[in-house]
Amino acid sequence: MQADHIFTNARLATMDPALPGLGAVEHGVVAERAGRIIYAGPVRAFDAAKTTDCGGRWITPGLIDCHTHLVFAGNRAGEFAARLKGATYEDIARAGGGIASTVQATRAASDADLHAASLVRLNALIAEGVTTVEIKSGYGLSAESELKLLRVIAALGEVAGVDISSSFLGAHSLPPEFANNRAGYLDLLCDTLIPQIATQKLADSVDGFCEGIAFLPDEITRVFTAAAAHGLRVKLHADQLSNLHGAALAASFGALSADHLEYTDDAGAAAMAAAGTVAVLLPGAFYSLRETRMPPIAALRAHGVKIAVSTDLNPGTSPLNSLLLAMNMAATQFRLTVEECLLGVTRNAAAALGRADVGTLKPGAKCHLAIWDIKDPAELVYNIGFNPLYRRIWSHA
Numbered sequence: 001m002q003a004d005h006i007f008t009n010a011r012l013a014t015m016d017p018a019l020p021g022l023g024a025v026e027h028g029v030v031a032e033r034a035g036r037i038i039y040a041g042p043v044r045a046f047d048a049a050k051t052t053d054c055g056g057r058w059i060t061p062g063l064i065d066c067h068t069h070l071v072f073a074g075n076r077a078g079e080f081a082a083r084l085k086g087a088t089y090e091d092i093a094r095a096g097g098g099i100a101s102t103v104q105a106t107r108a109a110s111d112a113d114l115h116a117a118s119l120v121r122l123n124a125l126i127a128e129g130v131t132t133v134e135i136k137s138g139y140g141l142s143a144e145s146e147l148k149l150l151r152v153i154a155a156l157g158e159v160a161g162v163d164i165s166s167s168f169l170g171a172h173s174l175p176p177e178f179a180n181n182r183a184g185y186l187d188l189l190c191d192t193l194i195p196q197i198a199t200q201k202l203a204d205s206v207d208g209f210c211e212g213i214a215f216l217p218d219e220i221t222r223v224f225t226a227a228a229a230h231g232l233r234v235k236l237h238a239d240q241l242s243n244l245h246g247a248a249l250a251a252s253f254g255a256l257s258a259d260h261l262e263y264t265d266d267a268g269a270a271a272m273a274a275a276g277t278v279a280v281l282l283p284g285a286f287y288s289l290r291e292t293r294m295p296p297i298a299a300l301r302a303h304g305v306k307i308a309v310s311t312d313l314n315p316g317t318s319p320l321n322s323l324l325l326a327m328n329m330a331a332t333q334f335r336l337t338v339e340e341c342l343l344g345v346t347r348n349a350a351a352a353l354g355r356a357d358v359g360t361l362k363p364g365a366k367c368h369l370a371i372w373d374i375k376d377p378a379e380l381v382y383n384i385g386f387n388p389l390y391r392r393i394w395s396h397a
Contacts, residue, residue: 035397062131138169
């Protein structure tokens with residue numbers, strides 16, 4: 001077969017669902033043509049323009065961070081200090097901190113300043129072998145500022161050498177100017193911004209925060225109904241602080257994912273399984289908020305829900321710039337297995353974004369590779385504060 005580039009002398013973790021576990025191939029080769037994988041499997045001969053000898057190293061698909069809020073201005077180190085003294089997430093939010101404080105700083109920032117600050121955070125993920133990143137808006141909460149955030153997200157994808165999936169998170173928090181007019185803000189989201197974003201293709205999906213301090217289920221239902229009417233997929237921050245049955249609500253709309261899930265019950269897990277909604281676990285927020293109630297891992301497993309793992313990179317509750325560390329946290333805090341963690345940042349993370357062209361080493365997939373200087377894939381989950389990336393391959397195809 002003819003290939004543009006082959007990667008030889010490699011051990012592969014293909015994440016191919018047709019193979020058991022991680023889809024391991026001990027003596028493997030990956031072949032690429034026109035930016036796409038044309039073969040990934042046991043050694044075979046190719047006529048290739050370029051050959052890379054991987055020296056027996058492991059190749060995985062490029063990693064996928066499927067839930068981030070990395071475009072923002074300012075920081076919330078002061079809130080971190082307050083939580084150490086006993087303040088809760090809800091206390092801080094109700095006192096005008098939390099999301100509201102980041103909204104104030106983000107609104108005041110220029111496009112250029114936001115782009116520069118966000119690129120630093122994005123590059124930290126890229127340096128760990130990440131080739132696909134989801135980024136949410138949600139720190140503007142006005143028509144002008146939310147559109148500014150979506151523009152910056154799009155611009156990052158043009159310069160950073162990474163696939164970007166953008167989510168419109170206008171239903172993140174009620175902005176101060178609508179403090180006494182919840183219906184008016186929902187009108188803005190549903191009647192103005194969602195139609196405009198869909199028409200201009202500024203986002204791939206619509207997200208929301210379903211919680212007592214944010215938006216209630218009937219309000220999220222209105223937002224998701226508008227999204228569906230304009231052809232946009234949905235995902236949801238669900239059941240993080242209480243059980244408002246957000247997971248089941250997300251599933252009822254065929255959501256790509258429901259994220260956090262600490263208070264999700266068995267019925268919610270069953271609904272997600274039936275809808276094919278991915279559970280995105282966010283151990284960085286669990287860690288930073290010093291939570292004690294874990295997501296219902298046993299129920300998710302029992303119902304066969306796909307599990308993804310992500311950083312939830314944000315300034316308030318998960319200032320985590322490392323997907324490798326997120327995997328270790330998921331294993332240590334939630335007792336996920338090595339296999340669950342690695343599938344959670346590859347194949348299942350791709351499913352959480354509605355992507356079939358990334359997350360596996362299979363013919364037809366983009367040639368997004370992470371080549372690791374390791375002896376066993378478990379090292380990617382086991383190590384803390386260590387980055388064994390040898391080389392990252394990202395194709396624009």
